[in-house]
Amino acid sequence: MGRIAYVNGRFVPHAQAAVHIEDRGYQLADAVYEVWALFDGKMADAEGHFARLERSLGELRIPMPMSRRALTLVLRETVRRNRLREGLVYLQVSRGVAPRDHAFPVCGAPPAVVITCKAVDRAAADAKAAKGCAVVTTPENRWGRCDIKTVGLLPNVLAKQAARERGAVEAWFVDDLGLVTEGASSNAWILDADGVLRTRDTNANILRGVTRRTLMDVIAAAGLKVEERAFTPEEARQAREAFITGAGSLVTPITSIDGKPVGDGAVGPVAMRLRSLYIERAKATAV
Ligand SMILES: Cc1ncc(COP(=O)(O)O)c(C=O)c1O
Known part of the structure; x- marks a missing residue:
């Protein structure tokens, strides 16, 4: 500190x-x-x-x-x-x-x-990202105004602790429909089997991540396809890649969900490329 x-x-x-x-x-x-x-x-x-x-x-x-x-x-x-x-x-x-x-x-x-x-330590964070991270899922139990960034974070605290106890870095909340909303301190993404980058839409009860928003521009500039469309944890495991975004995690690849591999379990090359592109853009526009 x-x-x-x-x-x-x-x-x-x-x-x-x-x-x-x-x-x-x-x-x-x-x-x-x-x-x-x-x-x-x-x-x-x-x-x-x-x-x-x-x-x-x-x-x-x-x-x-x-x-x-x-x-x-x-x-x-x-x-x-x-x-x-x-x-x-x-x-x-x-x-x-x-x-x-x-x-x-x-x-x-x-x-x-x-x-x-x-x-x-950016070098250590980059090295950690390059190894990929684990997430666990947890039932969505937060209030209905997760679009407001309040310090009322108790469900996030408990979800993050559960993740840590299971050797994961992040917890993904899953709503009553079985769809991932977001992480305890990040937005959740996949690169689906059709090559489309997907993240939950902002009509859902999620925080409108600033990194998420910028990454959409980065994705468009890179000529990749992006959709605000929900996915289940199973879809995420069947996807080519999964990753999270946030001011802390930037863009971090996810290689397992609840102990099972995402795709072939390797670190996603697209996620790593997006991480570099995001950092490049963030550095160029920082004030
Ligand atoms: C619940 C939640 N979702 C998403 C994010 C990512 O938001 P941002 O990209 O603005 O940091 C955060 C960041 O702290 C968060 O706490």
Whole structure:
């Protein structure tokens, strides 16, 4: 974790960074967050993450804590003070500090802002991706507004822990229709038997991944076919390839689902190519 955090207007040593016990994020998960990947100290897909942040806040009627321009400056300053080049920057905005009560504070507390960042060893992450990763499936048990990026992540926490206990890096939620929605912290994709790249449509109860959106443009530019069409875990195993996307995982090949191989069990060459193309684009457009 970076040495310096930003908490409500102040840069503080990470070890001393703290929020009030009545912060509604802490008490009620009444908060949203965003995560940007950093390449050479710059934020990837900056616009997409800001747009989603504004949308998440708007859906919960939490005001933007400051202008997008000011927020960009504070995010950049946090990255700069931590001398971070490759990594992730995390922003959390809660409805603020007020005596605990489920309904919104009557007197209108200002939103509370926390920013932290952490380094990522890109070479190690690339080497890990090149080996492929395992996922497990788990019944979808989240609320109906997974399009809002809230810190209310308990089902994701439990799914991720179940994955870890089974030697996997990610858990894929499967809905009542038997279709994969998304991962606990990523979007889910396959390259199906017909050579079509598929990921769940955004009318479903999923987070509209910013990496997912950018990858669609990357795929189109590469002349490959993409469809927003659901798949079952069995279809994913029968597919040529499977992979996940997210600001943390970027594009990471999946080689097994619930202990059974995807396709022939080898790391997907298309997924690896898309990983390179995505990183290239992210670096070229980072700000
Ligand atoms: C549930 C979930 N889905 C998808 C994603 C991927 O979103 P993005 O590509 O914007 O990081 C995340 C990222 O944290 C997530 O938590």
